Amino acid sequence: MRYAKEHKQETKQRIIAMAGRRLKSNGIDGSGVATLMKDAGLTNGTLYAYFASKDELVATAVADQMRAQHENIVAQAAPGRAGLEQIVRWYFSPEQRDSIEDGCPNAALLDEIARSTDSTRQAYTDGALVLIDGFAARLAPHDPPSARPKALGLLGMLAGTMQLSRALTDRQLADQLLEQGIRNALTLLDAEQHN
Amino acid sequence: MRYAKEHKQETKQRIIAMAGRRLKSNGIDGSGVATLMKDAGLTNGTLYAYFASKDELVATAVADQMRAQHENIVAQAAPGRAGLEQIVRWYFSPEQRDSIEDGCPNAALLDEIARSTDSTRQAYTDGALVLIDGFAARLAPHDPPSARPKALGLLGMLAGTMQLSRALTDRQLADQLLEQGIRNALTLLDAEQHN
């Protein structure tokens, strides 16, 4: 039975990863169970062999997306301010904006998460804390916890600016906004705190 | 027939205004036609006496919300930097965060709008341009158009930060983020442009 169990774990991971992509491009309410499972090459009923409900899959997929964002983007970046600038420039690249299913879960799902169940919001919050601790460690290497609010502020600004760039029908304006986003983020990184 | 026509116009306005509130609190995909009409004291079928489709109502309600945001908040604010500071402090108040149906449509709907039909995105874009021109007139009174990207950047930052504060399950952290949002917005208002 060992092979079978390992196989089932792999399948679960595949469901979670594909669901993360689908949720980001169609939204939470916009992604049905049949579609989510078909993305993983399975039929609707199979979901309940892995999760208690669609909501549990959503919470798990959101957690996984946040973890992936930390692992692939934040943890990979250089230490200190240089790393944050790397992250910001990647974030506001037209590629990130235009491939929403590969992009940042914050930009794709934040307002829907705010409306979601407690368990989804909790999964999101846990993931966000890991992400912002990666920011904080680069903002204030000698006292990361003190930089948490600043790190949260940066995350919110990144996500909102990206959403706005995606929502605008005027491509030129949307591109100008991405460039403005980079300038604003660098301004915030370097700012002595306002009071 | 004059009375009747005026009555129908009033009813249409009521549908639009109530739909705006419902969409902000339940989301676009989360608000059904029956619910939207019931909010206005009507039955499901009546929608099609006023709009060609749910999507047309959504686009109209989004436009109305953006217009109201401009009229009630931005246009009311003082000229110059003082007015922007007023707006920012209102925006990041706990009251605005906690009553989503009365609050800013950008914070409530931006990622869903980015996934919407072209007509909804267009209605949103038109409304956003009016809003940011109100910002731009206060950022650069002598050359408002030059401040458009900066104004857009501010709008994205406001909306994203508010969404994040709503999504977090940790209330204390969410409150700290609102305060950080004020500091960040003021920093951006006063910043000489980064390059």
Add this chain to the structure above:
DNA sequence: TGTACATCAGTGAACGCGCGTTCACTGATGTAC
């Protein structure tokens, strides 16, 4: 090694329900003469 049985992942039809949309109809209010 061969056979009987247990366990497994996955299927897909069916459940009740709400979705967006259509349409024949109601009843109140207006106009015509």
Add this chain to the structure above:
DNA sequence: TGTACATCAGTGAACGCGCGTTCACTGATGTAC
């Protein structure tokens, strides 16, 4: 002023469809002896 008719806003049942969830079942793979 009274009566016949037109126009109006709104109703609510019905359409086909997709939703989340359940469950009897299949067939492959494992274990027992």
